[in-house]
Amino acid sequence: MSKKTLTIFTPAYNRAYTLPLGYEALCRQTSNDFEWLIVDDGSTDNTRELVRQWIDEGKVSIRYIYQENQGMHGAHNTAYKNIDTELNTCVDSDDYMPDDAVEKIVSFWRHYGSDEVAGIMGLDSDFDGKVIGTVFPPGMKRSTLAGFYASGGKGDKKLVYRTDVICSYPEYPLFEGEKYVSLGYKYELVDQDYEMLTLNEVIARVEYRQDGSSLNMFRQYLRNPKGFAFIRKSSMCLAPTWKRRFVEAAHYVSSSIILRNTRFLKESPQKGLTLLATPLGVLIYCYIMYKNKKH
Numbered sequence: 001m002s003k004k005t006l007t008i009f010t011p012a013y014n015r016a017y018t019l020p021l022g023y024e025a026l027c028r029q030t031s032n033d034f035e036w037l038i039v040d041d042g043s044t045d046n047t048r049e050l051v052r053q054w055i056d057e058g059k060v061s062i063r064y065i066y067q068e069n070q071g072m073h074g075a076h077n078t079a080y081k082n083i084d085t086e087l088n089t090c091v092d093s094d095d096y097m098p099d100d101a102v103e104k105i106v107s108f109w110r111h112y113g114s115d116e117v118a119g120i121m122g123l124d125s126d127f128d129g130k131v132i133g134t135v136f137p138p139g140m141k142r143s144t145l146a147g148f149y150a151s152g153g154k155g156d157k158k159l160v161y162r163t164d165v166i167c168s169y170p171e172y173p174l175f176e177g178e179k180y181v182s183l184g185y186k187y188e189l190v191d192q193d194y195e196m197l198t199l200n201e202v203i204a205r206v207e208y209r210q211d212g213s214s215l216n217m218f219r220q221y222l223r224n225p226k227g228f229a230f231i232r233k234s235s236m237c238l239a240p241t242w243k244r245r246f247v248e249a250a251h252y253v254s255s256s257i258i259l260r261n262t263r264f265l266k267e268s269p270q271k272g273l274t275l276l277a278t279p280l281g282v283l284i285y286c287y288i289m290y291k292n293k294k295h
Contacts, residue, residue: 004061005106007088007163008097009037011075015093016045025096027059031103035061035085039078042069071179073172073227076186080167087119089160094207101203105160108199117142118194119161122203132156132206136198143198144191146240158204165190173230180224182231188238218291222258229255229264236270246280249273253281254288 008026012019019038026036040047043066051064067078076090087109091097108120121143124132133155136148145157169189172181221228232252239245249270256264268274 004033004035004085005087005109006034006102006160007037007079007083007085008034008091008102009039009076009079009083009088010091010093011039011041011072011079012043012047012093013041013069013075014043014045014047016043016047016050018094019047019050022091022093022096023054023060025099028099029097029102030100031106032061033106034102035063037063037065037079037082039075040064040066041071041075042067069179070174071181073181073183073185074174074179076183077171077174080163080171083163083167085163087160088163088166089158089203091204092206096205098202098205104199104201105203108197108201109160112197113162116194117162118165118190118196119159120199121145121148121196122158122160122199122201124156124158124204124206125202127205127207129202129205131202135200140198142195144195144240145187146191147195148198150240156206159187159196160203161190165194173227175224175226175230178224178227180220181227185231185234188235191240192238218288221255221288222292225255225258229259229261233267233269236268236273245270245273246277249277250280250284253278254284257282257285258288 010022038051048066051062054060055062055064063082065078065082067074079090087105089105105120105122121136123135126132134153136153137151140148145159148157166186169186172185229252232248232255235248236245236252239248249268252268252274253264261267265271265274
């Protein structure tokens with residue numbers, strides 16, 4: 001059997017009730033040039049039994065890896081260590097791919113892909129087919145992720161990376177007692193060296209559930225301050241505009257207050273900027289505490 005071109009990986013934590021949606025969509029794909037890698041991040045439901053049943057059915061090429069719970073970023077680390085296809089993309093456990101998504105990705109890459117780019121940026125839509133945010137402008141054939149947003153682009157985009165590129169950057173750090181580090185850390189590092197091709201096609205349908213991290217961000221700030229302080233320090237150096245770096249510095253201050261870290265200024269990679277952003281950081285901290293108390 002020839003090697004597949006694309007790995008679709010799915011981190012899953014107690015999501016046996018949503019995974020069938022993704023599985024059924026993969027069974028309908030017009031191209032089978034993919035492998036589905038499921039990283040079970042310590043589930044206690046029947047995820048393992050469900051996936052074994054699908055493996056036995058043989059409709060889709062599936063790999064299953066179980067690990068102790070580390071959080072989404074830890075599952076991404078594990079996925080990247082085990083992917084051996086040319087391309088990869090993450091499809092969350094509550095999302096799914098349109099029936100022709102794999103065919104569009106592989107065909108587009110075969111036509112336009114090269115060592116000069118890190119991969120493809122495609123579109124997300126909601127379950128009704130409405131594009132999340134904005135499409136890519138007609139003249140934008142390639143861009144960094146940050147460049148797209150800096151030019152006025154909005155909304156999450158589906159990222160398909162060359163495996164050799166994404167795996168050449170540092171792993172997401174794991175902090176004891178915490179389960180969240182922004183996935184944007186690696187994407188921001190890639191942005192420093194590569195652009196990505198833009199594909200104005202919907203290649204994932206997404207839904208933001210109440211138990212998803214997107215809707216629980218204020219709670220995440222309190223539960224994972226080390227992870228947030230880490231990504232803010234990185235972004236203070238790598239964000240494309242001064243305004244964005246200032247905002248990152250302010251958030252770094254707020255996470256440092258949550259951590260009761262009195263050495264935050266000394267540990268900052270941008271001390272002057274951090275000092276300037278401290279008043280705003282205090283306000284952000286107060287707002288985070290207010291929102292958590294409210295909910």
